Amino acid sequence: MTWPCVKGTIILKAGNPQEEDGALDYAAGILKNGGVVAFPTETVYGLGANALDPQAVEKIYRAKMRPADNPLIVHVTGMEQVKELVRFIPGEAAVLAGHFWPGPLTMIFNKKNLVPDITTGGLPTVAVRVPAHPLALKLIARAGIPLAAPSANLSGRPSPTTAEHVLEDMAGRIAAILDGGPCSVGVESTVLSLLSSPPVLLRPGGVTLEKLKDVLQTEIRDLTAGQTVDFKGTPPSPGMKYRHYAPRAPLYLVEGEGPEQKRRLAALSENFTRQGYRVGLILFEESEGLFSAPVVKVLSSRREPHLAAERLFAVLRCMDSLDVDVIVAEGLHEQEMGRAVMNRLRKAATKIIKAT
């Protein structure tokens, strides 16, 4: 089998059962030999390497240019593999795993010594999840090792939801990409710590806070509400202090839902246009037609935030490819998947305007 190659990075197509077997074998071989392979999960594409091999994990940090104190999520096939990595599984974690694994929920545990410090950014705890994408599960099983896998973008850039996005950032930097088509959830996993009581939400994501509360029937402290990257002191999760998900053009986020939001959005957009900037607008369906600009991208209806999540990163990357000078984005409510969408938009934003 010969696969296409861009700047030395092999693209392993795995779109149908005939292609899949050879692609998985090749990718698993690289991983077993300490190499790095990008692979699809249901959330975003991950950059995988042997989580228990410090030299392999080092290659992930280098390829992404990720700060060394920003820990990685370890991907496994199920609870049996979790038990090998962690000291203790709290009862609530077992309950949540029963409901949401395989799926976009990451939980934090106290790590055993075999998990190297580099994987956890020097923390005594490790983040673990079981992804739901069939290719991801098959790849972990075939490699026979837990895979450390952060999003497969250059640090700070929007996360990749297609193999083409991965190639934009990673061609020439990693051995191979397993191409399984676009990701269905579109934003990263929810990160939850059960090591304190009540449990703490560290990142909103593919499993909503509402669903977690429903299952646990307890309070969950949301440390991410209204969160920007301006942290004073040590954040509860290292990733919280970094600007993230950002397109090249500066992004102005106009928060709120009422007429004041629309007024501020129109004023900003007109002002930038008058100054000669090429403006890109990110809107929801309900506002389509109210504003005009050289580039307008609609995420979804406000009532379908899961669709906004699915499209968000592709739209941010698209603004770069359409060469806009400045992006003006409309904010959304913070319920259900709206919480994850707003978290990503805030971290991508250069400036946040509160029009509430």
Ligand code: AMP
């Ligand atoms: P990414 O791999 O790019 O999806 O980012 C992983 C996220 O999980 C980052 O925001 C980290 O800060 C967070 N994370 C990973 N491990 C831990 C941990 N042990 N404790 C707290 N947060 C963690």
Ligand code: MG
């Ligand atoms: Mg990331």
